[in-house]
Amino acid sequence: MTQSLKTKDLRTRLLTVTHSLSSKESEVARYITDNPEKIMHGTISQIGHDLGLADSTIFRFCKKLGYSGFQELKIAMAQEMSHTFNDVHEKVVKSDSELTILEKVFQSNIRTLNDTLEVINEQNFKEAVDKIVHSNRLEFFGVGGSMIIALDGYHKFIRTGLNVNAQMDSHLQLMSASQLKEGDVAVLISHTGQTNDLLDILNVVKSKKVFTISLTGFAQSALSSQSDIALHTLSEETDFRSEALASRIAQLSLLDALYVNAMLLMGERGKDSLESVRQVIQKKKD
Secondary structure, eight states: OOOOGGGSOHHHHHHHHGGGOOHHHHHHHHHHHHOHHHHHHSOHHHHHHHHTOOHHHHHHHHHHTTOSSHHHHHHHHHHHHHHHSSOTTSOOOTTOOHHHHHHHHHHHHHHHHHHHHHHOOHHHHHHHHHHHHTOSOEEEEEOTHHHHHHHHHHHHHGGGTSOEEEOSSHHHHHHHHTTOOBTBEEEEEOSSSOOHHHHHHHHHHHHTTOEEEEEESOTTSHHHHHSSEEEEOOOOOOSSSOHHHHHHHHHHHHHHHHHHHHHHHHTHHHHHHHHHHHHHHHHHHO
16 A cells, blocks of 8 residues: 555645645646646646646746656646546536436445545554553544544444544543543544644643544544654545545544454454354343
């Protein structure tokens, strides 16, 4: 899973660097995405003229994406054009049938998962699993929509037999965070990584020497940079769904993967705990 930019397609490279771009670089990125034909058939000078930018700015942007220059970017775009910029999950339009919209939503979710898989750091993920399994206490934190994801994490990991906790209210989250200690693990979830309430929690748990794992879509965010381990998601905004909403699919899947790996690592201990949960839940079904 761990890959350098050079091993990724153009679209994934753009998504990987998008949150660290300057305003001028963002203009170039949008131009590339919106005008693939002009990129493939134009020159660096023509692109610079259209954008009112120096050729050197565009050249440096190509280098930032991992290409040797504009020519290599053009070749990559030509090779990927057929399956990168014309996917089924293009914009939803009024003439779409219900089934077409269903397909577009599903394809968008599939793309989000594939893109996230491309940028997951394998070593970070492996360490996150190990820290969770050997934690004295595991707590999930999130605010707003991310709180729902945090509760899902609690719902999964309570089956492991680990000492797991999650609170819905932000004040209760702060209070609970203040009780964590060295040897505990805090999982903090925020798409932007800039939510003030969550950053307050991060500061509290770090002051307690708690190991922190973040799930966020912004590699350059405060949450990402200050966490011990950051697991990143990639998602795109559409007309009817924000980037943050799309990222939920990736966040839920990351928690699924962490849970399954943790259960395997725990062996019989995890199996016994899961069986205990199944037995008591079964009584509710009878």
